[in-house]
Amino acid sequence: MLEIKNLTKIYKGGRTAVDNLSLTVRAGDIYGFIGHNGAGKTTTIKAVVGIHEFDKGEILVDGKDVRACSLDCKRVTAYIPDNPDIYEYLTGIQYLNFIADIYQVPGAVRQERIRREAEEFGIYSVLGDLVSTYSHGMRQKLVLIGALLHEPKLLVLDEPFVGLDPEASLILKKKMHALCEKGSAIFFSTHVLEVAEKLCNRIAVISGGKLVAEGETKALTGDKSLEDVFMEVIHHDEAN
Secondary structure (H helix, E strand, O other): OEEEEEEEEEOOOOOEEEEEEEEEEOOOOEEEEEOOOOOOHHHHHHHHOOOOOOOEEEEEEOOEEOOOOHHHHHHOEEEEOOOOOOOOOOEHHHHHHHHHHHOOOOHHHHHHHHHHHHHHHOOHHHOOOEHHHOOHHHHHHHHHHHHHOOOOOEEEEEOOOOOOOHHHHHHHHHHHHHHHHOOOEEEEEOOOHHHHHHHOOEEEEEEOOEEEEEEEHHHHHOOOOHHHHHHHHHHHHHHO
16 A cells, blocks of 8 residues: 655755665555654655655555656655644535545545544544634644545645643544544554554654664564563664
8 A cells, every 4th residue: 555665865964764674565554664753754754745855765655656657646644643633624524625625525424434433533523613713632633634635545644642631532533443443554653652552553763764663563562561672663764
């Protein structure tokens, strides 16, 4: 569903943010992408969703190149950034209808999905309110609902659990599993290693823009915790 091949991104000034990164996210995967601050996670994610240009390599979404077939890739992708900056002058329902219009979700289908998702996340009663009145957590829920409306083949999330209360976090985890059971794939970054260990079937660790560990979660951790493995891998990479 997502193939990253030899991705390299160099910022002005010569700093290499992502260095020859390759990984594959298959249909049905919940793929955790972890690393310390500045490791290259967000840069990689923004390259995948078409926000950042990159210098070398190739990114394929559902078999199509993100540069040559940008619109086709975006039609089957949903992206949630680490900070839910959305139009504050819209009401919640206006925002969701705007997103549904972009992805051409039919009227009857969108109404049912909006109702179902908003009720589950507990914000249905405030969809008529301006986004400017929403708390950070409510905005995060609204963005999540918008991302789920077209049932994307690839869901890309950057720190999705930040700002969510425990109940909303549990709901999101269930929805991630349900989406993958339908054949979609999820690629997300997180600093919450306990969540990644329990939720993800595959994990990649990035350090200094380079992939330093990758594989099935159970094979990667063995009899250790993901936190222990992460610290060992990062310290070994820094030492070299």
